[in-house]
Amino acid sequence: MKTKTLKKNKVNVVTLGCSKNLFDSEVLMAQLKANKFEVEHESMVDDSSIVIINTCGFIDNAKQESIDTILRYADAKKEGQVDKLYVTGCLSERYKDDLETEIPEVDAYFGTRELPRLLKTLKADYKHELVGERLLTTPSHYAYFKIAEGCDRPCAFCAIPLMRGKHVSTPIEDLVKHAEALAAQGVKELMLIAQDLTYYGLDIYKKRNLAELIERLSEVDGIEWIRLHYAFPAGFPRDVLDVMKNNPKVCNYLDMPLQHGTTKMLQAMRRGITREKTDALIQEIREKIPGVAIRTTLIAGFPGETEEDFQEMYDWVEQSRFDRLGIFTYSHEENTHAYSYEDDVPDQVKRERADAIMELQSGISYELNQEKIGKTLRVLFDRVEGDYFIGRTEFDSPEVDNEVLVKKADGYVRIGDFAEVKITHAEHYELFGVLV
Numbered sequence: 001m002k003t004k005t006l007k008k009n010k011v012n013v014v015t016l017g018c019s020k021n022l023f024d025s026e027v028l029m030a031q032l033k034a035n036k037f038e039v040e041h042e043s044m045v046d047d048s049s050i051v052i053i054n055t056c057g058f059i060d061n062a063k064q065e066s067i068d069t070i071l072r073y074a075d076a077k078k079e080g081q082v083d084k085l086y087v088t089g090c091l092s093e094r095y096k097d098d099l100e101t102e103i104p105e106v107d108a109y110f111g112t113r114e115l116p117r118l119l120k121t122l123k124a125d126y127k128h129e130l131v132g133e134r135l136l137t138t139p140s141h142y143a144y145f146k147i148a149e150g151c152d153r154p155c156a157f158c159a160i161p162l163m164r165g166k167h168v169s170t171p172i173e174d175l176v177k178h179a180e181a182l183a184a185q186g187v188k189e190l191m192l193i194a195q196d197l198t199y200y201g202l203d204i205y206k207k208r209n210l211a212e213l214i215e216r217l218s219e220v221d222g223i224e225w226i227r228l229h230y231a232f233p234a235g236f237p238r239d240v241l242d243v244m245k246n247n248p249k250v251c252n253y254l255d256m257p258l259q260h261g262t263t264k265m266l267q268a269m270r271r272g273i274t275r276e277k278t279d280a281l282i283q284e285i286r287e288k289i290p291g292v293a294i295r296t297t298l299i300a301g302f303p304g305e306t307e308e309d310f311q312e313m314y315d316w317v318e319q320s321r322f323d324r325l326g327i328f329t330y331s332h333e334e335n336t337h338a339y340s341y342e343d344d345v346p347d348q349v350k351r352e353r354a355d356a357i358m359e360l361q362s363g364i365s366y367e368l369n370q371e372k373i374g375k376t377l378r379v380l381f382d383r384v385e386g387d388y389f390i391g392r393t394e395f396d397s398p399e400v401d402n403e404v405l406v407k408k409a410d411g412y413v414r415i416g417d418f419a420e421v422k423i424t425h426a427e428h429y430e431l432f433g434v435l436v
């Protein structure tokens with residue numbers, strides 16, 4: 001049953017998972033466009049004859065979402081709504097053989113480093129001259145900026161090295177060129193991402209070279225905000241703190257997943273750091289960069305986590321007062337080191353522990369936001385929603401952190417512009433204010 005005419009050379013790219021996957025989809029889309037394909041990202045129109053799903057294979061929930069999405073498009077293909085269906089990304093890298101057997105409706109599966117083969121399958125050429133060029137899927141004034149691929153870390157719970165391979169830094173010269181191309185198309189904010197941002201350069205420059213990279217990117221005309229995501233605590237390069245302190249273009253914001261608040265669990269997770277060293281690093285960061293917003297990510301229910309361990313983490317979160325925090329429930333991933341441990345914390349308990357931490361954090365976020373009332377903050381406006389212009393301060397990354405809401409009735413600001421906002425009211429994850 002074919003209900004609508006499908007456009008022969010039109011591709012709908014669907015992205016699941018993290019910002020690094022989104023980056024890869026944007027690179028794929030630029031290559032397709034250069035090969036004269038009409039390309040859309042997560043199109044609602046559904047008249048694309050070709051669908052490419054860029055999957056996530058990180059943990060249970062994410063894997064299930066990827067499988068459900070593949071099945072949905074496999075059904076659409078059976079109903080003649082799609083001609084060709086291709087799957088790429090982490091889930092495909094990790095489970096290709098199983099997927100080929102279980103969902104044969106997919107025309108072909110590709111790994112995370114198989115863009116040239118994917119393009120060849122579509123009778124398209126891989127255009128080397130385009131390397132780094134992307135079709136942005138984010139609002140045109142900000143972009144995720146992947147500086148390296150893969151990871152050399154041995155974290156016990158993590159399957160990412162299995163799907164993304166060893167750490168490979170992109171040379172500074174190439175990254176500066178990419179940033180210039182993005183700035184030329186109106187990008188003002190770069191979210192620097194990698195599996196482990198602070199490992200940057202150890203492979204190609206034989207030293208941690210993130211600080212130099214940030215300085216070079218900050219010299220690119222048009223780039224006004226540089227935001228650091230996925231820093232690793234162990235071996236944290238202190239020269240990055242100097243750049244954050246002295247370079248006005250670097251947001252006073254640091255995303256540093258810490259995963260747990262007890263030395264016992266950090267050691268079982270093979271994080272290469274103790275709780276005491278973690279606290280010392282946080283204190284050093286806060287002393288060096290007063291007012292810095294620290295975002296972190298934790299795991300609840302890692303094998304062997306007792307009620308006492310959890311309580312110790314709970315108290316640590318209460319004392320540490322992170323500005324932004326997210327938490328996952330532990331997912332028992334085959335072929336990771338932790339898969340050899342017994343997954344002894346019941347799912348219900350994992351969930352309860354994660355919810356308790358988020359409940360605690362919601363209160364901390366509310367209290368910290370009250371301190372912003374009366375302050376005037378520089379805000380980058382991302383969108384209009386209902387009666388409000390909605391933006392972010394330098395302390396907030398898109399989609400995961402707080403937002404600033406300004407009533408449309410109180411004035412006008414162009415999306416993609418910065419404006420000064422005086423904060424008049426604050427909620428748990430939202431600030432309200434007026435343009436000044």
Ligand code: SF4
Pocket residue numbers: 151152153154155158159160161195196232
């Ligand atoms: S740093 Fe650890 S958690 Fe992060 S991607 Fe690498 S192995 Fe996984």
